[in-house]
Amino acid sequence: MIVVTGASGELGRMVIDELLLRVPAGQVVAAARSPEKLNDLVDRGIDVRPADYDRPMTLRDAFDGADRVLLISGPVPGARLRQHRAVVDAARATGASFIAYTSVAHADDTPIPVPDHERTERYIAESGLPYGFLRNNWYSEVYIPVARRAAMTGEVLGASGAGRIASAPRADYAAAAASVLAGDGHDNSVYELAGDSAFTKAELADLVSDLSGEPVTYRNLTTADYRDALVAQDVPEPDAEFTARVDEGIAAGGLADTPGTLARLIGHPTTPLAVTLAPAVRGI
Ligand SMILES: NC(=O)c1ccc[n+]([C@@H]2O[C@H](COP(=O)([O-])OP(=O)(O)OC[C@H]3O[C@@H](n4cnc5c(N)ncnc54)[C@H](OP(=O)(O)O)[C@@H]3O)[C@@H](O)[C@H]2O)c1
Structure with a gap:
């Protein structure tokens, strides 16, 4: 069971x-x-x-x-x-x-x-x-509100510099979890699960621009300025602090790895970021 x-x-x-x-x-x-x-x-x-x-x-x-x-x-x-x-x-x-x-x-x-x-x-x-x-790795869905806001304001904000994010949608992680739970030979295994490709926030801005048809740019801030910008958007202070610190970790390479393990476990390529973001951004 x-x-x-x-x-x-x-x-x-x-x-x-x-x-x-x-x-x-x-x-x-x-x-x-x-x-x-x-x-x-x-x-x-x-x-x-x-x-x-x-x-x-x-x-x-x-x-x-x-x-x-x-x-x-x-x-x-x-x-x-x-x-x-x-x-x-x-x-x-x-x-x-x-x-x-x-x-x-x-x-x-x-x-x-x-x-x-x-x-x-x-x-x-x-x-x-x-x-x-x-x-x-991060859920691609984390970037749905970011993309929606960017489509309306013309800007993606962050403090992740050239750091890359190898996100995948929850559905891909769920399939991997099920294959481990229902399969054999997984005892004492460590699976690094991530999307097949990784993006910078500047590339996220370009993607939102492509999807929305509107110009979108990336503005890189210091961690403190990014936190303050999030607070100014009414994000609660602890969440803003966490998100800004996450971007600092992304800048240091914390989410960049694309080992291909997720695709191998689920038996197909991971779902591209554009597929997750398109329904949220088109028509704004
Ligand atoms: N990798 C990422 O990007 C990322 C992003 C966000 C979160 N996460 C992590 O991934 C987890 C799952 O993500 P998700 O999207 O499924 O989150 P979610 O939709 O917010 O679901 C959280 C689940 O945790 C349950 N929960 C909360 N407190 C609990 C408690 N005391 N005892 C038992 N269950 C409790 C909630 O139950 P109720 O229905 O009763 O509230 C809900 O089922 C999150 O909890 C978080 O740790 C990862």
Whole structure:
């Protein structure tokens, strides 16, 4: 039996859909903090169970009978290391034989400010549970609001300089996760998962210009000025700080790697950025 945590989230739902292409519905458990969001999955014969990272007993119940568990990282930096530990502890306690974890590109050596991922990976490795680390690069969807805004203002802002971003859409990462969960031979594997090609923010501006038919340029700022510009756009201060620090990490090469592993796992080329952005930008 395969249990997917965070199943009510955007990635979790896609992983469930991909699993159903590979294994019978009776082998899939959708575990979610808000199971009421997943009534459609119940209608499709999926066992939906409550699983709150902050309530460890729910995790034990959710993992009852589980052979393989996917831990989808929580959305709250700071809280999630404790939450992830609870998931790993529950997977061990209930006798799971494999845990996959959605991590970040080069988690053990990244300039991107997401230390929870490396710490979670270490905790999993030290737990003795066989693991598969799914080190996802950025989601291409992260750049949908950036592209929309750029199409309206004529500018992409950032602090990433000539740094490249090898993003891929959630659907590609979901397919990779499902292939690892449903397949054999993945014990103690580390997968660096990224798009087949990488773009700079200047190239993102050019792409938005092509898609919208309007001139769009990239303006590179210091990290502090980029944070202030985001705050001026009404982005909450902590989010603005994080986004600006991410750009600093991108400038240092943190998301540039294109190892081709994602395409190999999913059996086809990754989805180009233009495919993700086009519906959002055209017609603005
Ligand atoms: N690589 C990237 O570019 C990127 C970008 C953004 C995020 N991420 C990471 O990838 C993860 C998955 O992405 P996503 O797009 O699926 O995010 P999402 O749509 O925001 O989904 C987050 C999921 O986490 C669940 N969750 C939150 N707190 C929880 C708790 N205490 N216990 C159990 N579940 C909890 C949510 O449940 P509810 O439905 O109950 O709220 C939801 O199912 C994120 O959580 C984040 O760690 C990566």
